[in-house]
Amino acid sequence: MRIGVLGTGNIGSMLARVFVQVPECEVTVYNRSPAKAYALQADVPRLAVAGTAREVLAQSDIVFLCTKAQDGLALMADAGKHLRPDQDVVTTISTVSIAAWEALTPARIAIAIPSIVQEVRKGVILVAHGTRMAEADQERIERLLAVAGVPFVIEESQIRVCSDLTSCGPAFIGHLLQVWARQAASFGRISAAEAEFLLNKTLIGLAAMLESGATLRDIITRVAVPAGVTEAGICAMTPLARSMFAALHDATWRRVQAQEDTCGPKAGETADNLSDAGG
The missing domain is CATH 3.40.50.720 (NAD(P)-binding Rossmann-like Domain)
Incomplete structure (x- = not known):
């Protein structure tokens, strides 16, 4: 081929x-x-x-x-x-x-x-x-x-919504973890670097569990016991997360719409006058 x-x-x-x-x-x-x-x-x-x-x-x-x-x-x-x-x-x-x-x-x-x-x-x-x-x-x-x-x-x-989850997803998840690490550092006696290390290793473990067949629901159910601290955290973050991700998908959709309105061949360009950009 x-x-x-x-x-x-x-x-x-x-x-x-x-x-x-x-x-x-x-x-x-x-x-x-x-x-x-x-x-x-x-x-x-x-x-x-x-x-x-x-x-x-x-x-x-x-x-x-x-x-x-x-x-x-x-x-x-x-x-x-x-x-x-x-x-x-x-x-x-x-x-x-x-x-x-x-x-x-x-x-x-x-x-x-x-x-x-x-x-x-x-x-x-x-x-x-x-x-x-x-x-x-x-x-x-x-x-x-x-x-x-x-x-x-x-x-x-x-394409747009699925790209947010897959192609953009690693950057979105990485950004969320960075923000979380900084907030953890400001809340407790830990540095942002230490918090990021803990989150990185936790994410790697979570990925391994998912790859072995566990589902997100399985993991939430096993960790968030009734009336526990994890359940309290989930209750606090749910409305904020819904609003945040709605804003995220809206922002990416609007940016793509703007790009679609402006893209098109430029005068004088040929097949051998290509950008080396990727993505």
Whole structure:
């Protein structure tokens, strides 16, 4: 399987590193800044580096488009019509609709939303398949993504809220733990660093329990005994948590709406004038 990765930012580099470990995959990357592509190749020698984006498009069975929205749209507007109906384009750009991509190319389209935790082969990769994807095509894409994480198929309309939970989730959880550690430090005789250490180790243990088959409800029930301190804490945090997460999802939705209103090909951009951004 010949895989092309356009854009070697955080997401593109991570996917290239994962796919190159599959023996039957040949991976070629392209970046507008050649030095960045060759730096990735120096770290991962099995990678090939293309001189142009068109070269990647022409030779790949599956192309992963991991650029900024404006750059990806410029590329497809310029070169998308030259792709074949038997090629797959999997884009990590969630602010452009599948219909918009399909209007620019005869290739099959899917949207995939990875997460940083795929660096350790964990977590979920969201997948929304386009209208041209037959069942066999969908299965091929999902088998490939399964090398990095757990593919989870969603409808396109679910991308935003699910991305908050998976792709944005590690940052949201990390931020909450940092805030909690600082508040604990201000409340008791412990430093913020010590509090963060305790929370980190607790989170690792919790993840191991969940991986072994425990559910969140199981864990809450086992810890929060009636009339105990854990129950008191849960009662105190529940209304605040509901309000906080409602505000979170509203804020991310509004930001995406603003991005959708402003993204689009810039005048003069071509398929080989791509950003190296990832995600």
